[in-house]
Amino acid sequence: MPVLRSGSPHRSVRSRATVAGTLLATVSLLVGLPGTAGAAATARAPEPRHPELDWAGSQIAKHEGTNGGALRSPSLAAAVEGVDVSSHNGNVAWSTLWNSGVKFAYVKATESTSYTNPSFAQQYNGSYNIGMIRGAYHFATPDTSSGAAQANYFVDHGGGWSKDGKTLPGALDMEYNPYGATCYGLSAAGLVNWMKDWFATYKARTxxxxxxxxxxxxxxxxxxxxxxxxxxxxxxxxxxxSSVGELPAGWGFHTIWQYTSTGPTVGDHNKFNGAYDRLQALANG
Structure with a gap:
């Protein structure tokens, strides 16, 4: 068997491989390539596994122990009846809702940067065509991508706005994580900054x-x-x-109250806090 000398090709290949591996590891630490220590600081959760089951309020009753059952519409001095829907509602009978007194709707458009509601066109355009003022909302997953990335995805997939008197500003759905850690593995400051990023990007776009x-x-x-x-x-x-209850810090009043998650007709039911002309004003900006 031949003896391998210091200058042999076998030794040279191994050396080159070692050097290359060292360089790759160094670069990886700096830029955070997948499978390296540098990626740990920028690791993201996997994309949502069941976004069709996530809608505005889908996690509220589950975590807060509130009654999501049917509730007779609260009597308010000045209010406008509305609904919110997502793909789990399928094709919506908008004429039935309109005839029951529903005058506005919010429709789920997107989740993270990978999901679009397959029923969005029927729901968003259908509500508009029947005469409702409608808007779109985004279900946030702050552990999968940045606020800016998700805001851009939302605007690019139905979450835009136009001053036509019939389109409400987009909404950001911030609620309990349906996939893991309640607060998405972020600190309070981290979540606040994520939302600031989302809101700033949305405003810049719309x-x-x-x-x-x-x-x-x-x-x-x-x-x-x-x-x-x-x-x-x-x-x-x-x-x-029977009442909206305590509000989060910073708000002296609510604009919309989702008062039941299983109303008498399809979708979650809401009350706009004001007369119809104030709802129009919110649409017009």
């Missing part, structure tokens, strides 16, 4: 300040009851009871 959908319980637990958004972003709050 010129509008978006609505935020959230419950007081989640907000307290996951943002430290931040007051950073109350003076800017209209509040859409879920509470399945």
């Amino acid at each position: 010129g509008r300040d978006a609505v935020v959908y959230t419950s007081t319980g989640w907000w307290k637990q996951c943002t430290g009851n931040s007051g950073a958004f109350g003076s800017i972003n209209p509040l859409w709050i879920p509470r399945y009871g």
Whole structure:
């Protein structure tokens, strides 16, 4: 058997491989390539596994122990009846809802940067065509990508806005994580910054300040009851009871109240806090 000398090809190949491996490891630490230590700091959760089961309020009753059953529409001095829908509602009978007194709708458009509602066109355009004022919302997953990335994805897939008197500003759905850690593995400051990124990007793209959908319980637990958004972003709050209850910090009043998750007709039911002309004003900006 020949003896391998220091200058032999076999030794040279191994040396080159060792050097290459060292360089790759060094670069990986700097840029965070997958499978390296550098990726740990920038690791993201996998994309949503069942986004068709995630809608505004889908996690509220589950985590807060509230009654999501049918509730007779609360009697308010000045309010407009609305619904919110997503793919789990399928094709919606908009004429039935319109005839029952529903005048506005929010439709789930997107989740993370990988999911679009397959029923979006029928729901978003159908509500508009029947005469409703309608808007789109995004189900946030702050552990899968940045706020800016998700805001751009939302705008690019149905979440835009136009001053036609019939389109509400987009809404950001911030609620309990259906896939893991309640607060998406982020600190209170981290979540607040993620939302600031989302809202700033949405406004840069559309010129509008978006609505935020959230419950007081989640907000307290996951943002430290931040007051950073109350003076800017209209509040859409879920509470399945006879009153809207305590509001998150920063908001002196709510704009929309989701008062039941299983109303008498399809979709979750909501009340806009004001007369119809104020709903039109929100649409017009």
